[in-house]
Structures are given as C-alpha cells and as structure tokens.
Amino acid sequence: MKTSPQIARDYSKGQVRSADGTTIGYRQRGRGPALILVHGGMQASQHFTRLAATLSAHFTVYVPDRRGRGLSGPHGDHYSVLREVDDLRALVAATGASRIFGLSSGALITLRAAPAIPALDRVALYEPPLSVGGSVPMDWVPRLHREIAAGKIISALVTALKGLGTEPVFDRVPRSVLVPLMAAGSRLRRDVPEDEVPIEALVPTQRFDMQIIREMADTVQDYAALDARVLLLDGAKSPAYFRVALDALSAVLPHARRVSFPGLGHSGPDDDGDPQRVGAALADFFGAQ
Structure with missing residues (x-):
C-alpha cells in the first residue's frame, strides 16, 4: 500500500x-x-x-x-x-x-x-x-502464534491471510511460492515514510485481534x-x-x-x-x- x-x-x-x-x-x-x-x-x-x-x-x-x-x-x-x-x-x-x-x-x-x-x-x-x-475460521491461529514467536513474520503474514480468506488470490497460490515472494517484496520496500508503521511491526499485532474475535464469539x-x-x-x-x-x-x-x-x-x-x-x-x- x-x-x-x-x-x-x-x-x-x-x-x-x-x-x-x-x-x-x-x-x-x-x-x-x-x-x-x-x-x-x-x-x-x-x-x-x-x-x-x-x-x-x-x-x-x-x-x-x-x-x-x-x-x-x-x-x-x-x-x-x-x-x-x-x-x-x-x-x-x-x-x-x-x-x-x-x-x-x-x-x-x-x-x-x-x-x-x-x-x-x-x-x-x-x-x-x-x-x-x-463461523469464523480459527484453526490456523496456533500456527500464527508459533511463527510470530519464532520471528517468522512473513510466514505469519501468509498464515493470517490464508486463514482469514479475505484475499482470494492468496488461497490460490501455495505457501511455498507466497512466502519467498512476499519476503522479497518486503526487502525491496525500504522507503516506508516516517509516519507509517511497517508491515513487519503490524503482523505480530494480529494475535491480539484474534483474541478479540474469541472474546466476542456468540x-x-x-x-x-x-x-x-x-x-x-x-x-x-x-x-x-x-x-x-x-x-x-x-x-x-x-x-x-x-x-x-x-x-x-x-x-x-x-x-x-x-x-x-x-x-x-x-x-x-x-x-x-
């Protein structure tokens, strides 16, 4: 973006x-x-x-x-x-x-x-x-936590995008292709403006959002x-x-x-x-x- x-x-x-x-x-x-x-x-x-x-x-x-x-x-x-x-x-x-x-x-x-x-x-x-x-898929969340804990931020991003299913293109592309592709894109984009939060800092916050979904279920x-x-x-x-x-x-x-x-x-x-x-x-x- x-x-x-x-x-x-x-x-x-x-x-x-x-x-x-x-x-x-x-x-x-x-x-x-x-x-x-x-x-x-x-x-x-x-x-x-x-x-x-x-x-x-x-x-x-x-x-x-x-x-x-x-x-x-x-x-x-x-x-x-x-x-x-x-x-x-x-x-x-x-x-x-x-x-x-x-x-x-x-x-x-x-x-x-x-x-x-x-x-x-x-x-x-x-x-x-x-x-x-x-109704909301949650079976992928443990993997998200493991990847964040291990510092595998791009893998965690792919896990979240595939798990949530909000971007159909990610459902069609295998992880083996997505992870290196997105990692390369992240390395290339180093011109993040001073007033923006980089994606590497935003991905780990997703575990807190999943907590909200659990809390508010039903x-x-x-x-x-x-x-x-x-x-x-x-x-x-x-x-x-x-x-x-x-x-x-x-x-x-x-x-x-x-x-x-x-x-x-x-x-x-x-x-x-x-x-x-x-x-x-x-x-x-x-x-x-």
Missing part, C-alpha cells in the same frame, strides 16, 4: 490517555462534526488515509492508531477488548464524537463500545468478524437493546462468514440497515479498496451537511 503524499501531509496529530494510562495517538483532519474511524487487524491509521480525506469535507475525522501501533502505547498487561473500549471512551470524551466507523476487528471493538458509550448514537460497521456458532444477543442507529456494511466478494455475522446482527439490532457493495471485498474502506465509494455511504449515514 502506498499513500499519496499530497493527502498524507494534510493532517495533525493528537493524543488522549486511556483508563489504564496508555497513550492513544491519532491523526486528525477536516472540519465539522467529530467522526472516529477504527482500523482493522494488521493495520494502523495510515490505512484510512483516503477514507479520512474523503470524509474530511464534512467531518472532523479522528483516526487513532489502536494500541500496540504507531502513535499509541503498547497493548499492556491484561489485554482484552475492554481495553480498546476504554481507548475509544477516552477519545469520545476528548472529541465529543457521536459518530463512529469500524472495519473488521475494529468493527468488533466499535460494536462492543456502542452500548458502553451512550454518546455514540450513529455506528457503522464494515464486516465485523463476529463468530456465530464457530455475543450477538448482547446488542438486542442497543439504541444507536447502526449501518451494517459488507463487500459482495468477501468470505461468507462476514455475511453470517451481519445477518445475525440484522436480526437483533433494533435500528439497523444493510448496505452491500458489489465488486468490493474486505479491504473496501481502506486505501487498497474503494474508500470514496464506501465514504459516500458513510457520509450519507452520518448526516453530512
């Missing part, structure tokens, strides 16, 4: 302090009502550069680096999804945001935060991997009384387990509607997808003026 330098320069930085003392840093751009964007696994705030730029015409957009990444402090002891909810609570308190969007594991955190932070009255979720009766009924308006988003090309989650949430959330994007996959909102298209739907839902 390469971020446009013209877009990347147009933001300021800030930080808040979470309940356990961890610093949560964020990128800020635009003017208008406050809107928080929560990135997914193996990502950082840099991956929402184009989405934030699209939405900044209507909103003051805050894109935090989730803990363990970039501008923010470490995951810390006793990590759980509730730590990340605390992080969002601190950001909401500082910004006055009532609008929030999350992608993938960021959508899970956003979902968990919605009933805990009453100020959030408009919540948009793109493909939360909410496991329903074991919790659909927890959101049956959620007062917030919720927009459930998905890409038609994504794995079926995301639609299982959205179907289950649609059945219990009292104020939810669905939007599906033909031709898009799991990366739809981020810089490698079509953030302008997703951003237009978000601006409509969040009430762009």
